[in-house]
């Protein structure tokens with residue numbers, strides 16, 4: 001017995017009796033011994049738990065094939081090759097040496113048994129799984145006595161797409177014959193497993209991954225993707241939601257999986273946050289292989305009727321031409337300012353008339369007022385596609401200033417491909433030109449699939465502007481602002497009574513600020529001075545009930561409005577899309593006073 005081995009054995013004895021790690025024990029081993037003690041592992045015995053009836057997954061079958069092909073190279077070496085899943089349960093064991101096989105049987109290092117660290121203490125399988133690093137455990141470094149006769153080298157394998165731990169490849173031999181190559185060899189087999197999984201990654205998983213990454217690029221909130229074997233979630237999901245909320249969210253996604261058309265779901269999460277999930281199926285041909293969910297979170301504090309969260313309120317910023325103080329509005333401003341500052345291309349998304357264009361113009365005027373400002377409206381492209389394209393090409397050629405492409409979703413189909421190619425070419429050049437900023441605005445309800453997949457990805461990020469009805473605080477600020485700016489005689493503008501202001505703040509404003517502005521204009525046409533009272537409001541503004549909607553109701557109303565928009569106002573189709581009966585949607589349209597006219 002070598003000097004080093006003896007020393008280690010003494011250190012192990014000392015630890016077992018005193019609980020203190022002393023001597024030349026590797027740190028990874030010392031820490032693992034401590035965890036083993038805390039887990040209550042008996043150092044005298046090996047008693048792994050047994051999980052009967054383990055089903056073999058596709059991945060496990062694949063690993064089995066890799067091991068069989070490598071086994072030839074091992075020849076008659078007295079080494080056993082073992083694969084355990086991510087929980088440490090032994091799935092495969094290959095061993096050609098009968099004596100070694102017998103010894104492994106004695107310690108139940110066999111399929112079905114769990115070699116997790118908390119089950120059998122420090123060992124190559126469990127410790128590699130826990131530390132997620134290739135780990136060699138030799139002789140007395142093992143926590144339990146019966147394992148001391150072995151050397152085990154464990155190397156973790158990860159799924160090449162989801163990054164999830166698939167399991168650990170372990171090579172075990174007698175402690176006396178081990179050498180440093182054991183771990184190197186285990187690592188190369190683990191890598192081979194990863195390569196085989198990658199080669200076999202199906203078209204379905206690649207499709208789902210592509211759709212998921214595309215959604216993440218423009219996500220301002222959590223994004224989840226679910227396939228038959230994988231769940232993916234972006235960093236925002238981890239950051240914004242705790243474990244209980246995440247679990248509830250994933251559970252709710254199950255209600256959409258397999259559906260062939262987009263759907264909107266609402267989930268009440270344990271923390272009180274309400275989540276709106278927009279599902280889009282991922283398909284290969286006609287087969288749905290999974291789906292991607294974009295999630296919008298409505299925390300209780302920022303919702304209609306909720307209490308204001310004073311502590312986390314962002315500081316208001318004033319921009320020329322627009323007003324607002326709500327946290328949602330200020331956050332959107334900050335994000336767009338940041339994109340201007342960093343010279344990155346941004347898509348501003350919002351319902352019609354919500355102020356996407358005004359926000360871009362406000363940021364331009366605040367930051368670079370003297371510079372060139374050009375607007376190209378995609379709604380005008382159909383009349384003269386070539387002229388519009390040339391104007392875009394010329395504009396993108398400019399060295400500085402701001403370009404706003406409005407109503408992106410209205411781009412005619414024949415321009416999608418050429419515009420996409422042009423944007424890809426220009427984006428690289430523009431990013432290196434400080435003072436050059438490109439913005440696009442779009443409306444979620446218009447939904448142009450080709451624009452979504454080919455044009456939006458040319459931009460670096462998306463900022464979402466919440467509908468005005470989700471920002472009642474802004475309605476109260478925007479009304480006096482509009483009264484001032486629409487007034488013919490500055491300083492003598494109309495005032496508004498608080499009763500009238502309250503009534504207008506409760507109106508849903510489906511066409512947002514543009515509609516509010518038109519309503520005020522209408523009132524001003526007949527009333528030129530004094531104070532706007534309740535009696536001065538047009539009848540459609542008086543129809544709204546006294547009560548504010550609850551957060552869930554507000555989301556439901558939005559989902560219905562959107563479904564109606566998506567289906568050209570067809571109530572039966574919208575009901576089907578939302579999984580409601582026809583009678584229910586009629587009742588709700590009446591109840592929420594949804595105006596299905598444009």
Ligand SMILES: Nc1ncnc2c1ncn2[C@@H]1O[C@H](COP(=O)(O)OP(=O)(O)OP(=O)(O)O)[C@@H](O)[C@H]1O
Nearest residue numbers: 321322323324352353354355356357358478513514
């Ligand atoms: N926060 C705001 N404060 C004051 N006025 C606003 C605000 N947001 C929008 N407006 C006004 O509302 C009207 C509509 O705004 P804007 O044209 O920016 O909307 P949009 O989102 O680009 O709409 P669309 O996509 O329908 O063209 C404009 O008259 C604008 O000045």
